[in-house]
Amino acid sequence: MFEPRYQLNTHLLDNIVQIKNLIKELNNQKFPGLVLARFEKDGYAISAHASTSIEGNPIPLTDVRKILKSAPAHIRDTEREILNYNKALHHLNSVLKKGSAVSKKFLCDIQAMVVGGLIDKNHQGKFRQAQVVVNNPKTRQIAFIPPNAKDVTKLVDELISYLEKEHDSIDPLILAGIFHKQFVIIHPFMDGNGRTTRLITKYLLARMGLDTFQLFSFENYYNQNVTKYFAKVGVPGDYYEVASNIDFTDWLVYFTDGIIDELLRVQKLLKASLAPMRLVEHEKKIIEYTKKHGSICKSEYSKITKRAHSTQILDFKRLVDKGVIVKQGKAKATFYTLADK
Secondary structure (H helix, E strand, C coil): CCCCCCCCCCCHHHHHHHHHHHHHHHHHHHHHHHHHHHHHHHHHHHHHHHHHHCCCCCCCHHHHHHCCCCCCCCHHHHHHHHHHHHHHHHHHHHHHHHCCCCCCCHHHHHHHHHHHHCCCCHHCCCCCCCCCCCCCCCCEEEEEEEECCHHHHHHHHHHHHHHCCCCCEEEEHHHHHHHHHHHHHHHCCCCCCCHHHHHHHHHHHHHHCCCCCCCCCCCHHHCCCCHHHHHCCCCCEEEEHHHHHCEEEHHHHHHHHHHHHHHHHHHHHHHCHHHHHHHHHHHHHHHHHHHHHEEECCHHHHHHHHCCCCCCCHHHHHHHHCCCCEECCHHHHHHEECCCC
16 A cells, blocks of 8 residues: 655645645736737647656757647657657647546556657557666666566556545645656656656646646756756665655655746746737727727727828737737728737
8 A cells, every 4th residue: 555654844835835826826817818829839848848858858949849830750769759748748738628537548648658659669558567777867877776567557556546545635736746756666667757757747737727738847847957856756776675764755845846936937927928018009099999989990090090001000910919909800891809808
């Protein structure tokens, strides 16, 4: 039976409260659709870049954005890692509304997406059947010996049962953090363990209302100091010698520290993005007229402004791009209404 040991110390409790407050604040704020669309698009790129970079993928974020935009036909393995991770992100986001529970099949399906086309098919979507070791990324010496292959299914079953049993009694932040570390320790697959763990953790956090797909990328925090991440999430030695002494407290503090760091990053960027949204006088005229009359067309705008005809067209376009007004109708019948915020 899996019964993780941890302490709800002051630091951890304070982190949980701060995360809940940050989530509430972000959810209560209204941002223009154009701003959110831009951040959502970049959220996938940041997650795909960070999570694969943690595992050693050298492709910079600027190139990751290009790869996700064009999806090149002939790709290298490093590019396939990016595309695979992005595919898994979109898949998990699509099944989120169904509220699918985490199961062994669920885990295997995600791992199969992560490693598709990168490793032997016999190791895709299946728990490992052989012993593996985890090397120190710096020294390349053996740092950890995971459980024997014959025990993997049992240990995964116990972890899933723990998530289900404690779903309503333990804070979901704690559950997501415990899953993350324990799944890394079990190391159930021949390859793709880290990426799969981070994807499922994103899913667990999203189920608690933390938008981990469109805006939020906690992987980004780990990628800032990969050595520290590996030191916190892993354990040294032989699993059977250290399992009974594993304490999750330090990891949970680090895990929640990372969520706060990323939430603050997103909050700062969203607020900064609103600076260009400040309206100049002629834009205010369009909005005030539209509020009063329900809509505005070019001929009506011409009566309340002295701006040149070509400039008037640009005025409407800028407000549409900012998500303030919406274009309706076509050609000469074109008019504009306020966006639904």
